[in-house]
Amino acid sequence: MKFAFLVHPLSRETDGLVRFDLDGSLLRNWGIDPAAVAARLNSAMAQSLAAEKPELEPTVTVFDELGPLTSTNGAAAEGRIYQIPLTALQILENPDEALRHMEEAVALAAEWGARLVGLGSMTGIVGSRGEYLAKRSPVAVTTGNSLTVYTALQNLFHVAEAFDINLKHETVAMVGVPGSIISAVAALVAPHCGKLLLVGRNNGTGAVRRLAEQLGGEYLGSIGEAVSRARVVVSATSSGGCIDQQQLLPGTVVIDIGVPTDVIGQQASRSDVLILTGGLTRVPETMRSTSSRMLRFHHGVIPSCLGETLLLALDQRAECLSLGRDLSLDSIQEIGMRARAHGFEFNRLYSFGIPLGDGFSAQFRKVRWHATGNHNEPVGETRKLTSQAAARHARHCSPVLHALSQSSGFVKTFVRGAGAYLYDAREQAYLDCVSGFGALNLGHNHPAVVHAISEAMQQQAPGFVQSAVNPYQGALAADLAMLAPPGLEMVFFCNSGTESVEAALKLARISTGREKLLSCMGGFHGKSLGSLSVMGTAEYRRPFGPLLPGCETIPPGDKELLERTLSSRQFAAFIIEPIQAEGGMYPLPEGYLSTAAELCRRTGTLLIVDEVQTGLGRTGAIFACEHEGIEPDVLCLAKSLGGGLMPIGAMLTRRELWLKAYGTIQTFALHTSTFGGGSLACAAGLATLQVLRHDRLAENAAARGEQLHRGLTDLCRKAHCLKAVRGQGLLIGLEFTPLPANLVAHWRASDPTGMAAMSIPRYDNYVEGFPVLHALQTLLNGHNIYVQPCRSNPLVLRVQPPLITTAEEIKRLLTAIERTCEEIDYSTGLIGGVIGRSSIGEHDAASRHLVQAPR
Ligand code: PMP
Secondary structure, three states, rough: OEEEEEEEEOOOHHHHHHHOOOOHHHHHHOOOHHHHHHHHHHHHHHHHHHOOOOOOOOOOOEEEEEEEEEOOOEEEEEEEEEEOOOOOOHHHHHHHHHHHHHHHHHHHHHHHHOOOOOHHHHHOOOOOOHHHHHOOOOOOEEOHHHHHHHHHHHHHHHHHHHHOOOOOHHHEEEEEEHHHHHHHHHHHHHHHEEEEEEEEOOOOOHHHHHHHHHHHHEEEEEHHHHOOOOOEEEEEEOOOOOHHHHHHHOOOOEEEEOOOOEEEOOOOOOOEEEEEEEOOOOOHHHHHOOOOOOOOOOHHEEEEEHHHHHHHHOOOOOOOOOOOOOOOHHHHHHHHHHHOOOOOOOOOOOOOOEEEOHHHHHHHHHHHHHHHHOOOOOOOHHHHHHHHHHHHHHHOOOHHHHHHHHHHHHOEEEEEEEEEEEEEEOOEEEEOOOOOOOOOOOEEEOHHHHHHHHHHHHHOOOOOOOOOOOOOHHHHHHHHHHHHOOOOEEEEOOOOOOHHHHHHHHHHHHOOOOOOOEEOOOOOOOOOHHHHOOOOOHHHHHHHOOOOOOOOOOOOOOOHHHHHHHHOEEEEEEEEOOEEEEOOOOOOOOOOHHHHHHHHHHHHOOOEEEOOOOOOOOOOOOOOHHHHOOOOOEEEOOHHHHOOOOOOOEEEEEEHHHHHHHOOOOOOOOOOOOOOOOOOHHHHHHHHHHHHHHHOOOHHHHHHHHHHHHHHHHHHOOOOEEEEEEEEEEEEEEEEEOHHHHHHHHHHOOOOOOOOOOOOHOOOHHHHOHHHHHHHHHHHHHHHEEEEOOOOOEEEEEEOOOOOOHHHHHHHHHHHHHHHHHHHHHOOOOOOHHHHHHHOOOHHHHHHHOOOOOO
């Protein structure tokens, strides 16, 4: 359907600027080719100097052609923007002349074929908000006010969410009653806000007082008084220029819908208030390039009065929707819903023409926080925390994770965990096959661990006691010593895996007097500087050098090389994981660990076994080194020792080594940790060890691991996208085949300037890993199974459910992985086939049977 919309130049200058660019090329190039923009601006300025105060064209002109416009759901429309030859000031001075031009414009629009005309910013002057013109017009007219109201509401709710403003605790001022827009906004906001102030200039007679009474608000005749009481202001007067920025309270948010604007000034004069242009909507991407001015400028952000006219046309509705003073609240909701259905957006906020950026937002959030003293929800009320969780995470924790969740649906907000399951805010359950990277062998919130921690709290266990005896710490150390391989008797407590590795490396240096440290390529031991120095993946080490001197890596599995290296007798320690978990779930070749133990003993090198991830039942034994029956000098633990609830790490070693290192009055406190051995963490540790033994979780890990391993091995034979399955017990990695070369090349070609390849490190590797991302996404969103890739090997999916997982759950997991692989094989086969065949010109019927559709 065809529609028209009326505009006027703001001033002669703006009209002049627009006319310098009659072919629209300046606007077309805006933001695309900065050099061209600069050149054109230069020539525009030269012309501007030559033609001082250009005269307006004396008649109504066509300012812009919109279309053909297609919304995201496929509806179509076509529009024209007509310009009245009067500036804002002239319209106010001479409304009769303005009205004459408007009638002329409506007639021209009708002649062109428009079945609906939007009055836009002319609304205020056409008697009873459009009703006068509607009676005389051959076609329908609308003011566009309904969508403007809807937009203002969305703006308000968006701001409230973005800045943690609880409207229920706020005094909100509505400036401009009895205007139709602000009256409707007030009516819709009233139920959501604390105190409502209605602000107008006509002494509050009749309608205004009734409105105030009806909404339970208070009428004020003074804007100054209103802004001295309210920190949220929505404003839509018809006169403009009535709010002084200097009068606003610190931390105030103003949503200014007035045209011309109500807040005085062309820029923000204060950094402690936020003044936003309200009432703007953004049309879908598909529409933006179809106009040379209105839709292109500001990247598709337009006034909602134009938006409403356009929407009605898309819906083939030649209706006088928003006329008169009393807007229908139902129509407002309805038009808003239609706008969303067509792909319109309402969350772009501008302050004096500048999009609201992260920097300002962060600073303003602080100002408001201090100004209002309105500080956060009670701790622990999960439901209340969740609505803001993702935004806060993006702001203060990880913008990248947030971007990923927005673009790909990879990232969920989990609000609850119980047993083997995580739950989102809608109580959807996800089988957790990440297990906190190994910290959840017992699953989430195991009752025995919860009970042990609560019990310790009930008994007022000492929090942290340094240089004193804590019974919880002693008890856990004794239990660990009983379970550990022979010879390990002394326990140092800390709070994480990397700290237990740091403790081990320091112990090795001090007790051997040697400097050098040997580790394995592909190994992972933590990210603090010492542990990082023995990390086997260069990408993690490189950005942080120089690291500890004297660190060397060797490929794991090569016994001769290990023997040659250690024979120098310069190494304080050889640190090794029984299974390289983060590196891609690579177990050591059989016999390597016992040979290493023997070589270390012979050369006076300490053998440090890092069981941070493999320990505590994960591989089918309490410690993975038990599989080879070795006796390490040092054993590192963390992750699941806290039962999934407490951070705790431990380094276990032999008594004589400990005494050599820290056995004197001068040395006993050389390595300590403030929080290490805290009561609650140790209580959790004690309960964990009990559950592990009592529920025979290592045995369950072995049985379920075998079931899983067997199923995945079968699947590897069938699925093209799978390359290998590795691991032991429930520490399993599923390696995917990299995306085929023709698909990688195809993907690269979709980035013709090479920009994506330049901005994403190791771009080809990233693209090759798409099947893993596909699997991750499908398992998460299609099967409610939460998996992650290995940290240092993105082609390997870690399949690491808690040790409490049942045979039934493993069956479900296997089915889900099978379906997912079928889907991946189908899509890569299909696309690969099409690319391959089309490039060699072969389009025979056989290509259609290239792959079988998944069941
Ligand atoms: N060692 C190993 C074998 C690990 O897997 C990890 C963590 N993935 C660490 C050490 C480091 O543990 P944390 O993250 O607790 O420092």
